[in-house]
Amino acid sequence: MRTPDLLRLPLVGRFFRWRYSRFVLQVPLLLVALLALYDGFMGRQLAPKNFATVSVWLHYRGFLVLAIAVLGNLFCAACPMMLVRGPTRFAKRFLPEFKWPRALRNKYFVIALTLFYLFAYEYWDLWASPWLTAWLILGYFGVAFVVDALFPEGTFCKYVCPLGNFNFTLSTVSPTQIAARDPEVCLRCEGKYCVNGRVETPSGRKTLKEAPNAEGLRFPGCETKLYVPQIQSNMDCTLCMNCVRACPYDNVAWKLRAPGTEAAWARYKIDVVWLGVLLFFAGFMNAFAMVPPYYQLAERLSELLGTRNEALLLSTIFVLWTGLGLFLTLGVAMLADRVSGVRASPLKAVRFWGTGFFPLAFAMWAGHYAFHFLTGWASIIPVTQQALLNLGLPVGEPDWTLAALVPENWLYPLQVGILYLGLLAASYVLFRRARERNHFLAGGIVFTYFFLLVALALWVLAQPMEMRGTLLLPQ
Numbered sequence: 001m002r003t004p005d006l007l008r009l010p011l012v013g014r015f016f017r018w019r020y021s022r023f024v025l026q027v028p029l030l031l032v033a034l035l036a037l038y039d040g041f042m043g044r045q046l047a048p049k050n051f052a053t054v055s056v057w058l059h060y061r062g063f064l065v066l067a068i069a070v071l072g073n074l075f076c077a078a079c080p081m082m083l084v085r086g087p088t089r090f091a092k093r094f095l096p097e098f099k100w101p102r103a104l105r106n107k108y109f110v111i112a113l114t115l116f117y118l119f120a121y122e123y124w125d126l127w128a129s130p131w132l133t134a135w136l137i138l139g140y141f142g143v144a145f146v147v148d149a150l151f152p153e154g155t156f157c158k159y160v161c162p163l164g165n166f167n168f169t170l171s172t173v174s175p176t177q178i179a180a181r182d183p184e185v186c187l188r189c190e191g192k193y194c195v196n197g198r199v200e201t202p203s204g205r206k207t208l209k210e211a212p213n214a215e216g217l218r219f220p221g222c223e224t225k226l227y228v229p230q231i232q233s234n235m236d237c238t239l240c241m242n243c244v245r246a247c248p249y250d251n252v253a254w255k256l257r258a259p260g261t262e263a264a265w266a267r268y269k270i271d272v273v274w275l276g277v278l279l280f281f282a283g284f285m286n287a288f289a290m291v292p293p294y295y296q297l298a299e300r301l302s303e304l305l306g307t308r309n310e311a312l313l314l315s316t317i318f319v320l321w322t323g324l325g326l327f328l329t330l331g332v333a334m335l336a337d338r339v340s341g342v343r344a345s346p347l348k349a350v351r352f353w354g355t356g357f358f359p360l361a362f363a364m365w366a367g368h369y370a371f372h373f374l375t376g377w378a379s380i381i382p383v384t385q386q387a388l389l390n391l392g393l394p395v396g397e398p399d400w401t402l403a404a405l406v407p408e409n410w411l412y413p414l415q416v417g418i419l420y421l422g423l424l425a426a427s428y429v430l431f432r433r434a435r436e437r438n439h440f441l442a443g444g445i446v447f448t449y450f451f452l453l454v455a456l457a458l459w460v461l462a463q464p465m466e467m468r469g470t471l472l473l474p475q
């Protein structure tokens with residue numbers, strides 16, 4: 001049976017082959033970012049009533065996981081930060097271009113940045129400060145501009161952007177993926193245009209590598225250097241659709257696939273697997289920092305260390321928890337390897353068994369973000385009205401009672417459902433791995449570990465949780 005290809009749908013294929021399609025997707029998010037900047041800097045500094053905090057911390061994150069679950073990494077496709085590309089192309093005429101250091105061409109740098117970002121989120125209560133949220137947006141645009149101006153295109157998305165790498169990791173469970181329609185056509189393809197780019201000159205077709213300055217219709221290739229016939233994973237794919245436009249043989253598909261199964265087949269590098277493992281434990285920590293047991297633990301630690309320095313206490317808990325998670329994962333993966341009679345290195349063991357963390361990481365964040373999104377879903381209406389009123393636009397008086405609609409009864413059951421689905425997908429990954437080794441006991445050991453982690457996560461999510469960024473009106 002032929003795999004369904006979304007680009008064959010009427011209008012969808014035409015839209016994505018159109019050279020301005022990404023720009024059209026980026027404009028709405030650019031407008032949202034501009035309004036968030038305006039309201040964050042100039043509006044009332046009350047998080048549940050400010051467009052910057054509500055749009056970024058409640059809605060953006062909620063829609064992001066929803067889009068990933070339903071279709072794919074749409075938020076990278078529509079990322080307004082890549083609109084710095086126009087100005088950076090101009091700046092590149094006057095600036096030298098550097099190569100991104102070889103030592104940083106992996107996910108470790110972005111892992112470090114992600115940890116710092118999560119620490120900053122808790123320590124500076126970013127969710128509670130419209131002003132800091134606006135600075136974060138501005139800073140993000142600034143860093144994107146600098147990295148894009150000084151390094152090859154795609155460097156920022158692949159090696160620097162914590163948000164993009166978060167999206168890449170979670171989109172490994174998405175139900176769609178870029179692929180070649182006919183691999184035979186790719187074998188005969190002379191220019192590998194999907195990755196090298198294409199320029200149609202009066203003297204014929206060339207790759208952008210061969211003729212970087214040639215006049216003619218230009219179609220950039222994949223900035224993150226994915227070669228379409230070899231793509232096995234959504235990792236590093238921004239869904240920019242450059243490959244679709246660059247391929248002169250119309251041989252790129254946006255195919256449907258079974259959601260949550262990628263990790264069972266793909267072979268990730270070890271840094272990518274660590275990113276998946278870390279995102280699970282970081283997602284857990286992010287939720288844990290909002291419940292009473294966290295504050296009790298911090299109190300105990302404070303007595304033990306004889307300090308009330310919040311940065312020290314927070315970083316100690318962060319390091320202990322993520323360190324413990326990485327250490328336990330290493331131990332369980334090695335045990336599973338030994339039981340199945342394999343004497344590979346510890347890192348190879350993590351590379352083999354740790355891919356099950358990808359669906360778990362998605363479920364952890366989706367469950368957590370669903371809580372934030374649903375506790376303030378309707379608040380986007382009055383905060384948008386308020387921000388537009390501040391701009392002098394006649395949009396009517398905001399109804400703040402909308403901001404306090406919380407569907408409490410089904411929040412937890414929904415989170416339980418999401419985490420069980422994540423565990424189910426992770427079990428499938430482990431089943432495939434165990435079958436490869438022909439040793440189901442080894443798979444069972446890793447499954448028990450995952451099951452305990454999910455049980456612990458459900459316990460955290462069952463605790464009374466801070467409704468950050470939600471307006472709590474008196475009853």
Ligand code: SF4
Nearest residue numbers: 186189193194228247
């Ligand atoms: S996807 Fe298109 S451009 Fe890329 S190798 Fe295949 S035929 Fe060539």
Ligand code: SF4
Nearest residue numbers: 222237238240241243
């Ligand atoms: S060009 Fe690369 S990043 Fe863009 S959609 Fe194609 S494979 Fe994904």
